[in-house]
Amino acid sequence: MLNSTILGLGLIVSILSMLLDFLFFFKITNLSLGGWKNFLYLLLVVIIGLCTNNWGYKGDVVYNLTVVLALYLIYRTKINTYLILNSIIFVFNIEIVLDIVRSIFLGIIRYDLSKEALMMLNSVLAFISCFLIVFVMNKYSLQIRQHFIGNNKRITLWLNCYLYLVTIIISIVYTESTHIPPVSIFFISFLILQALFAIGIYNLMLIEQKQIIQKRKQEEFIKNQHQLEEYTTYLEKSEDDLRAFRHDYKNILNSLKVSAQEGNVQEVIQKLDKYTETNLNSKALLKYKDVNHIYVKSIKSIIISKLTELYNLDIPYNFECRNNIRNLPDHVDELDLVRIIGITFDNAIEESKALIAEKHDIRSAEVQIMVYSDGPGEFEYEIRNKIENRKISTQEIQQRGFTTKKDHKGLGLTNIKEIDSKYPDMSISYTVRDGWFDFYMTIDTEDGEEDE
Structure with a gap:
């Protein structure tokens, strides 16, 4: 029993x-x-x-x-x-x-x-x-x-x-084994020590990785803090310039009015040019144009970072975001969009630098960026840049390992393709036309729901 x-x-x-x-x-x-x-x-x-x-x-x-x-x-x-x-x-x-x-x-x-x-x-x-x-x-x-x-x-x-x-x-x-010989005991002890050693190495590796990640986060925080401070300074300076302009514009208009009534058109133009040159730095004022419409901090931060890089490299660019963007589609990871924006900006910057080096003319390069959203379920992002006169296959550039950069692994657009595969309602297109490379991404959850 x-x-x-x-x-x-x-x-x-x-x-x-x-x-x-x-x-x-x-x-x-x-x-x-x-x-x-x-x-x-x-x-x-x-x-x-x-x-x-x-x-x-x-x-x-x-x-x-x-x-x-x-x-x-x-x-x-x-x-x-x-x-x-x-x-x-x-x-x-x-x-x-x-x-x-x-x-x-x-x-x-x-x-x-x-x-x-x-x-x-x-x-x-x-x-x-x-x-x-x-x-x-x-x-x-x-x-x-x-x-x-x-x-x-x-x-x-x-x-x-x-x-x-x-x-x-x-x-x-x-x-x-009813009787375990000394050789087996040694073998078992050796295996146990190896196992403990492997676990210890793994834990040390995790600790080291955490320290590296923490250090990178601190460096990234300092970098972002500096960029945000620069952006704040830019906004304050723009506000000061606007106040100064509002204070002076009546006197300026009166002066121009007299010159115009006397028929001195050339003098009017010269006065406008002089005032613009001495009082308004148009490039500086346009440095972060429209960035204030973006309220998603991670997206705003990466765009400020990349616009700052373009500005410091003297690469001509134009950024456009006409409406307020307060939210992203709920199911989309912000970091995935940050990666896409970062990769495409980097590609545009690298191509622009190569074009300037080849042509020896800053005006030969140009980058145009657009961000748009008509609601919480929609997000559009487009970046265009001038390219060297060569044939580029939009299929080939998405393959793993393809690159036009020296000593580069060429994984950027491949990584974007992997991110794209995670979201059924994300659409990405590449166009090469008339000396421009165009990257366009759209996310529309409402269209995806209707399709279903």
């Missing part, structure tokens, strides 16, 4: 452990089961796990590989492959480590307990292990997910796979 109870508990623990694998996976990935077909596939995987349950850790390897393969085939089109593999291999690693700790503990006290008591205790400890996995899953799922899909997802996957190999080898050697 006791043996039947113990076997029943063991079966329950095995099924619970398998269910936790899938619960952890769905918790991390935020996926749903997705229909009866997927349910039957996963049920088949559970049956395979139960059939291999008596094979020891070799059976666990077969079951684990089956789970990984099944989840990859079912969900590979829905989420990132790294998230699939990292999520399920990570929970396998937790289970194996807890199994090793449990086996070592039972091995220490086995001489003081009967076989039945050991089996019962093993089942109880297995239940506790399951609850530990649930605790980790509920409390740290968000942080774990960030590691699985972040910039270090490839390194995380390699570390997960390495830890899995280490722990499974240790488990097989420990459970299937």
